[in-house]
Amino acid sequence: MGPSGDPLAVVNPQLQVHGLVGLRIADASVMPMITSANTYASTLMIAEKAAGLIRGRTPPPAARITDEPGGQSQSSSNPAWAHFLAALRSC
DSSP: OOOTTOTTOOBOTTOBBTTOSSOBOOSGGGOSSOOSSOSHHHHHHHHHHHHHHHHTOOOOOOOOOOOOTTSOOHHHHOHHHHHHHHHHHTO
């Protein structure tokens, strides 16, 4: 998966095959790097993404990670939590 100028990329982020109209790939072969774990869950996520793209659904907004509602800020009471939140926000 990658831009059309990448000689190793076969599909774009919308899972459309470069150079062909009307063809999408929705399996583990679109992953730029295969995980060392089981690929079943990742492949299901790719299939769900493809189904949404084909149906024309807009993706939901990215999840916003906040501190616990109505309570003390987790990040102020736990440095590990603050590090975790910072890492997720950088993705």
